[in-house]
Amino acid sequence: MTLRLIHFPQSRSLRVVWALEELGIGAEIETRNLDRRYLKSADYKSLNPLSKVPVFFDGDVRIIESTAIIEYIAKKYADGRLTRGAEDDDFGAYLQWLHFGEAGMGGYVNMLIAQTALLPEDQRIPAMKVWAVRETENCLSFVEESLVDNSYLLGEFSLADISLVYLLFLIKITRNGHMLGEKTNAYFKRATERQAWKTSCALAP
Numbered sequence: 001m002t003l004r005l006i007h008f009p010q011s012r013s014l015r016v017v018w019a020l021e022e023l024g025i026g027a028e029i030e031t032r033n034l035d036r037r038y039l040k041s042a043d044y045k046s047l048n049p050l051s052k053v054p055v056f057f058d059g060d061v062r063i064i065e066s067t068a069i070i071e072y073i074a075k076k077y078a079d080g081r082l083t084r085g086a087e088d089d090d091f092g093a094y095l096q097w098l099h100f101g102e103a104g105m106g107g108y109v110n111m112l113i114a115q116t117a118l119l120p121e122d123q124r125i126p127a128m129k130v131w132a133v134r135e136t137e138n139c140l141s142f143v144e145e146s147l148v149d150n151s152y153l154l155g156e157f158s159l160a161d162i163s164l165v166y167l168l169f170l171i172k173i174t175r176n177g178h179m180l181g182e183k184t185n186a187y188f189k190r191a192t193e194r195q196a197w198k199t200s201c202a203l204a205p
């Protein structure tokens, strides 16, 4: 097998690099600087027609959703390590958190980042910012209430943590970290002290 990942540091492809690292799976990782002109180029669109990151290949199989990629890798190449199956009591919790980290919360966080960091000030819409802050706070309260001290989402570390921690990282690097609660900050610290996270973050073009 030759697994191939196009990786842009600090983007959602970091989830994939982190999962590969945690699972000890080798892949060809092509690390590039996030350059929107390249994302829009015909070359890149032939890899990912949405012009988004990540894009992952396993032979003829192409996947463009970060949480789907990590689940695919773990199930197909790591005997399901860091995942749960239908036979497990916490299967429902696993699925919920794996998807909450992107599908449940990602849209609100994207809007928050657009309205507080990415867009030039004169293009921001105050009402959209209010909405994004309110919805992100709602999600973060749910996270804070759900976390247990000194633990991960399912007790042991899993892909669900990779999904959620990346989004917390995004909130922090865009200077919205003040929105995280005490338990959430401690959880983030715990997860990002893992060697696999540090190694993944060190990957540069």
Ligand SMILES: N[C@@H](CCC(=O)N[C@@H](CS)C(=O)NCC(=O)O)C(=O)O
Pocket: 010, 011, 012, 013, 036, 039, 051, 052, 053, 054, 064, 065, 066, 067, 102
């Ligand atoms: N749901 C997708 C989201 C992909 C996505 O939005 N990626 C961002 C980087 S974190 C991107 O490509 N941004 C570039 C742009 O929108 O121009 C996933 O989790 O893979």
